[in-house]
Amino acid sequence: MIQSVTTPEHKTEYLRRIAGKPYFEAVLGTHLNLFVEHPAAGWAFYLLPGSAVLELRGGSAALCGKLPDGEAGEDAREExxxxxxxxxxxxxxxxxxxxxxxxxxxxxxxxxxxxxxxxLPLPPAPPAELVLDKAPSMLPVSRLVFAESDAEADEFYSTACTALAHGVGTCRALLYGGKPVCTVGCYEQSAAENYMAAGVTDPAWQGRGLARYLIVGLANELAADRTVRFACFPELCSFYGRLGFLQIGKIQHYTTDWNTR
Structure with a gap:
């Protein structure tokens, strides 16, 4: 049975199930702590049969833990x-x-x-005309991260601002003429992990080593007190490998198109 997280006991059980899980404890745990009592924000959290939990926002879902084996597992997967x-x-x-x-x-x-x-060894500094901002305005940062989607930019802005307002994480940006042209941030944390995300460079500034400088610089700062982790798609693996980060596993990824069914 899928059970919505609505009580302190449910929240405690949800956090117990994700405890110690790289990526999931920091990301799902931060979202739960920030948004479980604010359903209007669009996040939803569920306990599933077995040891699994589910996070939902819009069309995106994340599943941590395992469903039961055998017939009970078949029923759980169907549900x-x-x-x-x-x-x-x-x-x-x-x-x-x-x-x-x-x-x-x-x-x-x-x-x-x-x-x-x-x-990690810090890459060369960016061009002198760029200014490093360690607390940039998040509105222009959100427009850089999701330049092609106002809706996604608004969602990112809301989530990131909420996290930062609660003392979770930080953001870095390189500015040109006061406008961000490269950014990376940390908006999810657990007691043991800083999760880095939203590393983006304006197309006009790509190929100049800006992302390398920001990502390594922020990772080195964050690793002073917690292990730093992040996830990427296959096309970026060689980039992060060259920077010196360590591969530690995979996160499964699935898609569907309900319009064709």
Whole structure:
């Protein structure tokens, strides 16, 4: 049975199930702590059969833990597929491989880390005309991160501002004429992990090493007190490998198109 997280006991159980899970504890845990009491923000959290939890926002879902084995597992997968269909979710990240009716596997995300206490060689500094801002205005940053979607930019802005206002994470940006042209941030944390995300460079400034400088610089700062982790798609793996980050696993990725069913 899929059970919405609505009580302190549910929240405690949800956090217990994601505890110690790279990526999931920081990301899902931050979202739960910030938004579980504010359903109007668009986030929803559920306990699933077995040891699994589910996070939903819009068309995106994340599943941590395992569904039961045997007949109970078949029933749980059928219920989950119907639930996701009803809510029109079309992307799913999962801790473990999963077979769901109507869903197809996509390229998994690679999970990277910089262990606590370690530091990577800092790439060359950016051009002198760029200014490093360690607390940039998040509105223009959001427009850089999601330049092609105002709706996604607004969602990112709301989530990031909420996290920062609650003391979770930080943001870095390189500014040209007061406008961000490259950014990376940390908007999810656990006691052991800083999760980095939203590394983006304006197309006009790509190829100049800006992302390398910001990503390594922020990772080194964050690794002083927690292990740093982030996920990427396969096409960026060689980039992060050259910077010196360590691969530690995969996050399964699934998609569906309910309009064709």
């Amino acid at each position: 989950l597929a119907g639930f996701l269909r009803f809510l029109r979710a079309d992307t799913l990240r999962a801790e473990h491989p999963l077979s769901l009716d109507g869903w197809r596997p996509a390229a998994p995300l690679t999970l990277w880390e910089l262990p606590q206490g370690r530091a």
